[in-house]
Amino acid sequence: MLYQILLYSILIASLVICFTAIPSNPERSLRMIPLFLLYNLISELSAYGLMVQKRSNMFIYDIYTLLEFVFIFILLFASSKSIRFKRVMSFYGLLFLAAAILFYFGWYKPTHYNILNLFMSFMFIIVASGAVLIEQLFSDEVIRFTSIPLFWASTGFLIYASASFLINTLNYLNIVFPSSLMVKQVITVIGSLAFYGGLSMSMLCRRIFN
Amino acid sequence: MRNLIIPVLFVISLFVIGFLTYRIKQLSELKEATNLNDGTTICTECKSASYNDISFEEFEKWVQNFRNFDLPALEEHSTQSPGVGKQTHSVWADLNQLENFICLMRRKAAETQKNTDSLGVRFYFIKYDANSDRSEYSVVRQNPNKLSVALIPTYCENNINYDFEKENLKFGTNDKAVNMLMTFDVPPNRRYSNGAIPDRFNPCPNYCDGAIFP
Numbered sequence: 001m002l003y004q005i006l007l008y009s010i011l012i013a014s015l016v017i018c019f020t021a022i023p024s025n026p027e028r029s030l031r032m033i034p035l036f037l038l039y040n041l042i043s044e045l046s047a048y049g050l051m052v053q054k055r056s057n058m059f060i061y062d063i064y065t066l067l068e069f070v071f072i073f074i075l076l077f078a079s080s081k082s083i084r085f086k087r088v089m090s091f092y093g094l095l096f097l098a099a100a101i102l103f104y105f106g107w108y109k110p111t112h113y114n115i116l117n118l119f120m121s122f123m124f125i126i127v128a129s130g131a132v133l134i135e136q137l138f139s140d141e142v143i144r145f146t147s148i149p150l151f152w153a154s155t156g157f158l159i160y161a162s163a164s165f166l167i168n169t170l171n172y173l174n175i176v177f178p179s180s181l182m183v184k185q186v187i188t189v190i191g192s193l194a195f196y197g198g199l200s201m202s203m204l205c206r207r208i209f210n
Numbered sequence: 211m212r213n214l215i216i217p218v219l220f221v222i223s224l225f226v227i228g229f230l231t232y233r234i235k236q237l238s239e240l241k242e243a244t245n246l247n248d249g250t251t252i253c254t255e256c257k258s259a260s261y262n263d264i265s266f267e268e269f270e271k272w273v274q275n276f277r278n279f280d281l282p283a284l285e286e287h288s289t290q291s292p293g294v295g296k297q298t299h300s301v302w303a304d305l306n307q308l309e310n311f312i313c314l315m316r317r318k319a320a321e322t323q324k325n326t327d328s329l330g331v332r333f334y335f336i337k338y339d340a341n342s343d344r345s346e347y348s349v350v351r352q353n354p355n356k357l358s359v360a361l362i363p364t365y366c367e368n369n370i371n372y373d374f375e376k377e378n379l380k381f382g383t384n385d386k387a388v389n390m391l392m393t394f395d396v397p398p399n400r401r402y403s404n405g406a407i408p409d410r411f412n413p414c415p416n417y418c419d420g421a422i423f424p
Contacts, residue, residue, distance in 0.1 A: 007406045044406060061410040118411060164408040171411050184409060191408035 003185050014196035021203040029078040033199050036071045058113045069121045076128050079150045082135055096120050125161035129154040149202035156198015163191030298357040301394035311392045314381050315363040322378050328366035336360045361392040
């Protein structure tokens with residue numbers, strides 16, 4: 001229970017921070033963050049409610065995977081200046097869409113849960129946020145991290161997706177080792193902290209540092 | 211309007227924290243209630259075991275025997291059936307449902323003049339249908355082609371344990387009658403994830419939370 005409380009606390013704290021920081025953020029893409037976090041909270045609570053009633057809740061995570069991809073795609077696409085990067089992202093977006101269509105039209109359905117899109121989404125987040133970070137670090141302009149919201153968001157996405165990729169791969173391959181549950185929970189909390197922390201920091205950039 | 215955001219969020223947060231605190235209290239009370247110091251409160255005979263007990267080492271070894279020698283063959287066979295994936299490793303039952311089943315069984319035995327002191331339960335190995343018209347959330351629909359166990363009450367006559375006759379397998383009358391047959395819950399095959407968003411893929415029965423040998 002402490003684990004759940006910890007995760008919800010991180011999410012709620014991040015939600016409060018992001019909503020309070022809306023007025024200081026003129027960028028439209030950043031204004032999506034609080035709404036996305038609100039959607040996160042609703043998803044988590046709905047999934048928890050269904051789990052308590054012993055009803056299927058995997059469709060919530062399935063929808064979440066799609067919307068999470070769309071959210072991160074728009075955020076990174078809108079903020080990136082590299083045309084090459086945008087082209088690669090568009091191509092990947094089409095691949096993701098094709099995979100979703102394949103899954104939902106029943107052509108690829110070995111499981112009840114859309115693992116294909118889940119892992120594609122993680123791969124995309126890792127590669128795209130890594131590329132955004134590299135783009136910023138190698139830019140000719142003077143780097144001032146406190147004025148680059150996307151730096152914090154990308155770092156958060158990178159850690160979150162790597163952590164999620166690891167635990168979901170362990171789950172998928174049925175790798176169980178001593179203290180498996182504890183290790184999974186620690187990695188999940190680290191992933192959540194990075195994700196929500198990164199988004200909160202990106203919202204706070206202009207408010208605190210400028 | 212903007213000034214309202216923080217108070218509204220604050221109130222929502224308070225509600226969530228309040229709900230979580232209430233759940234913790236509820237769960238801890240439940241734990242206290244079931245944590246009996248001496249087993250005499252709900253059990254009639256539990257000073258010693260009257261059943262065939264086994265050691266943990268035997269349990270572990272025998273589970274591994276099944277996993278190593280029989281499960282691979284079952285899983286190989288299962289790959290030909292749609293929707294199976296990995297085969298069942300274990301089944302799970304709610305104790306209240308088991309007690310309810312035993313209670314109905316005793317009542318039915320008394321109603322049909324059977325000796326209630328020598329009742330028993332037979333466990334049949336079963337396989338769920340691939341295409342069932344049960345509800346979407348039923349165990350059967352969630353686990354097509356999976357192995358499970360079904361229970362049928364038995365009574366004893368002349369040292370032979372007979373299954374209840376088909377006409378005695380209904381309890382109650384008309385549309386309110388219930389079947390005196392029970393199946394266990396196969397640990398859900400990702401029927402629900404109990405992880406948070408970063409840990410949203412939790413394949414069970416191969417990795418089931420709570421099982422000592424998942």
